[in-house]
Every structure is written in structure tokens, then in C-alpha cells.
Amino acid sequence: MQRGKQxxxxxxxYEVLIGLTIFVVGTLALGRSVENCMNATALSAQxxxxxxxxxxxxxxxxxxxxxxxxKKETKVESGYGPVKVTQQAVPARLKNEKEIELGGITQVTLxxxxxxxxxxxKRKIEFYVYRTG
Numbered sequence: 381m382q383r384g385k386q387x388x389x390x391x392x393x394y395e396v397l398i399g400l401t402i403f404v405v406g407t408l409a410l411g412r413s414v415e416n417c418m419n420a421t422a423l424s425a426q427x428x429x430x431x432x433x434x435x436x437x438x439x440x441x442x443x444x445x446x447x448x449x450x451k452k453e454t455k456v457e458s459g460y461g462p463v464k465v466t467q468q469a470v471p472a473r474l475k476n477e478k479e480i481e482l483g484g485i486t487q488v489t490l491x492x493x494x495x496x497x498x499x500x501x502k503r504k505i506e507f508y509v510y511r512t513g
Contacts, residue, residue, distance in 0.1 A: 423496070425460075426458070426460045426496065427503075429458045429459060429460060430458065430463055430492050430494065430501075430503055431503070433456050433458060433463055433465060433492060434465070434490050434492055434503065434505050437454075437465055437467070437490055438488075438490060438505065438507060441467070441488055441490075441509060442507075442509060445511075446511065447469070447486060447509075447511055448467070448469040448486055448488050448509055449467060449469060450468070450469050450470075451466075451467065451468055451469075452466075452467040453465070453466050453467070454467075458494070460494070460496075461494055461495060462494065463492050463493070463494040464492070464493045464494070465490060465491070465492050466490070466491045466493070467488065467489070467490055468488070468489045468491075469486050469487070469488045469489075469509075470486065470487055471485070471486060471487070472485040472486060472487040472508055474508075484510055484511050484512050485508055485509070485510050486508065486509045486510075486511065487506060487507075487508055488506065488507055488508070488509055489504060489505070489506045490504065490505050490506075491503070491504045492504075
């Protein structure tokens with residue numbers, strides 16, 4: 381009878397150890413998931429800030445009278461580090477349905493470059509500006 385009680389106690393101990401192991405593995409997985417969510421949130425906030433910087437610069441170019449600067453480079457502090465914004469403007473050389481070149485339209489390219497954990501990041505937008513001369 382003693383041997384049966386010891387066997388049951390041994391099984392109870394193994395059950396507790398297995399349960400504890402499952403709990404620890406689950407807790408570690410949950411912790412990793414929370415860390416990934418926090419990283420994704422931070423990355424999303426940084427990307428949103430860069431998009432906002434590009435949108436602000438685009439609105440500024442569109443609102444400024446005259447032809448946009450051919451090449452311009454600025455640094456903007458984003459709260460996540462400096463963002464280098466490069467502006468390039470070239471004549472669009474668009475043609476209508478009669479193959480006549482349309483004048484006064486400029487293609488503007490804005491490029492944002494920054495670093496995230498020592499990895500270079502880059503986003504670009506292109507748009508057209510029409511100015512009568």
C-alpha cells in the first residue's frame with residue numbers, strides 16, 4: 381500500500397512540474413508577443429511622423445507661388461531622430477492626346493531618409509505642380 385501512495389505522489393509532482401512548465405512557456409510567449417506589439421507600435425508612429433513630414437513639405441510646395449526649387453535638401457527633427465528630406469523638381473514633359481507637350485507642369489519628388497536602429501530607411505512621394513508663367 382505504501383508503494384501505491386508514493387507512486388501517486390510522484391505522479392502528482394510530475395503533473396505539477398508539467399503544469400508549471402506549460403505556464404512558464406506560455407508566459408514567455410505572451411511576453412514576447414507584447415514586446416512585438418510595442419515594437420510595431422513604435423515603428424508605426426515613426427512611419428506616421430515621416431509621412432506627416434512629407435505631406436507638410438508637399439503642401440508647402442503646392443502653396444508657394446512660382447516654380448519649385450530644382451534641388452533642395454533639408455533636415456527635419458522628427459522626435460525619433462533627424463530625417464533628411466530631399467526635393468527634386470523637373471519639367472514633367474507630359475503630352476496631351478494630340479501629342480502636344482503641356483507646359484508649366486513640374487514633377488516634384490520628395491525623398492525622406494532616416495535611420496532606424498542603424499538601418500537606413502527611405503520613403504518617396506511624387507506629385508505634379510502646375511504653374512502658369
